[in-house]
Amino acid sequence: MVATVGIDLGGSKLLVVRVDDGDVVERELFASAGEDLLVTAKAAIRELWTDDVVAIGAGIAGLVRYPDGVFVWGPHVAGSNIPVRQILEDEFGVPAFVDNDANMAALAELHLGAAVGRQDVLLVTLGTGIGGAVVANGDVYRGSSFAGEWGHMLYQANGLQCDCGKRGCWETVASGPALARLGREFNALNPDGQLAKTLRDANFSAETITSAADAGDETARGLVSQVGAALGQGLCSLIAIFDPELIVVGGGLGSVGESLLGPARRIAADAIHGGSHRPLPPIVVAELGPESGAIGAALLAAQGIQAQLAR
Numbered sequence: 001m002v003a004t005v006g007i008d009l010g011g012s013k014l015l016v017v018r019v020d021d022g023d024v025v026e027r028e029l030f031a032s033a034g035e036d037l038l039v040t041a042k043a044a045i046r047e048l049w050t051d052d053v054v055a056i057g058a059g060i061a062g063l064v065r066y067p068d069g070v071f072v073w074g075p076h077v078a079g080s081n082i083p084v085r086q087i088l089e090d091e092f093g094v095p096a097f098v099d100n101d102a103n104m105a106a107l108a109e110l111h112l113g114a115a116v117g118r119q120d121v122l123l124v125t126l127g128t129g130i131g132g133a134v135v136a137n138g139d140v141y142r143g144s145s146f147a148g149e150w151g152h153m154l155y156q157a158n159g160l161q162c163d164c165g166k167r168g169c170w171e172t173v174a175s176g177p178a179l180a181r182l183g184r185e186f187n188a189l190n191p192d193g194q195l196a197k198t199l200r201d202a203n204f205s206a207e208t209i210t211s212a213a214d215a216g217d218e219t220a221r222g223l224v225s226q227v228g229a230a231l232g233q234g235l236c237s238l239i240a241i242f243d244p245e246l247i248v249v250g251g252g253l254g255s256v257g258e259s260l261l262g263p264a265r266r267i268a269a270d271a272i273h274g275g276s277h278r279p280l281p282p283i284v285v286a287e288l289g290p291e292s293g294a295i296g297a298a299l300l301a302a303q304g305i306q307a308q309l310a311r
């Protein structure tokens with residue numbers, strides 16, 4: 001019996017789970033306090049701490065050096081070059097395993113979710129930006145550390161400004177903020193339209209649009225479909241590079257499901273390299289929802305500690 005705690009550190013929220021032998025036995029969600037992310041993280045881990053916990057896993061949105069667990073930088077999380085692994089080990093006195101949050105989510109989907117039994121999988125997470133992870137030969141592939149940051153591959157030269165400081169990244173057209181921007185642009189052109197009436201609050205988010213789409217608003221469905229098309233175009237580039245057997249789409253926007261993935265599949269089927277001679281890999285929704293990063297972190301900690309004990 002191995003008990004571990006997994007934590008998913010995001011820019012705005014922080015989720016902790018305690019896992020016993022692959023079963024999530026406790027979970028808690030916290031709002032993260034900007035600059036004091038690690039202070040909040042330590043308090044959150046302590047909430048779920050029991051004496052039988054043998055290791056901690058932590059997933060962070062951004063560039064994380066693995067296995068030394070240094071958070072190098074990320075556009076949505078404050079701070080840089082933070083030795084998170086060392087800090088957690090000093091605080092709790094057990095080994096810590098720290099990695100990119102999408103790698104953690106991929107591990108969770110591979111062992112407990114949509115990718116069980118698969119070997120070559122891409123996880124694409126859609127939220128504030130696009131995150132991603134590569135599973136190759138049944139294991140997370142990290143490159144020299146930072147593989148899977150395809151939210152920042154060039155989608156359009158001199159395109160829209162990205163949070164990372166560059167222009168035209170894929171996530172500027174396929175993410176929650178991209179959908180919200182399409183909504184604002186549409187409403188500016190059609191201030192008396194139904195969508196503008198539905199979205200009266202000027203600070204509406206992507207979620208407001210996806211809810212309107214779910215409620216049958218045709219304009220909102222059209223906007224979701226535009227983002228889905230941009231998703232599909234980018235996926236084609238990933239398929240050309242990795243030739244995965246399966247693509248799992250997760251994250252807040254990914255959970256929207258068919259109204260987003262349907263257009264993505266259609267565009268990808270049209271644009272895939274050698275399309276009339278090869279099948280499009282299945283593009284499916286992630287199964288573990290917002291907990292996947294924290295669950296994967298706990299699983300990585302369990303795997304890591306078992307590998308250490310086996311030595």
Ligand SMILES: [Zn+2]
Binds near residue numbers: 164166
């Ligand atoms: Zn970027």
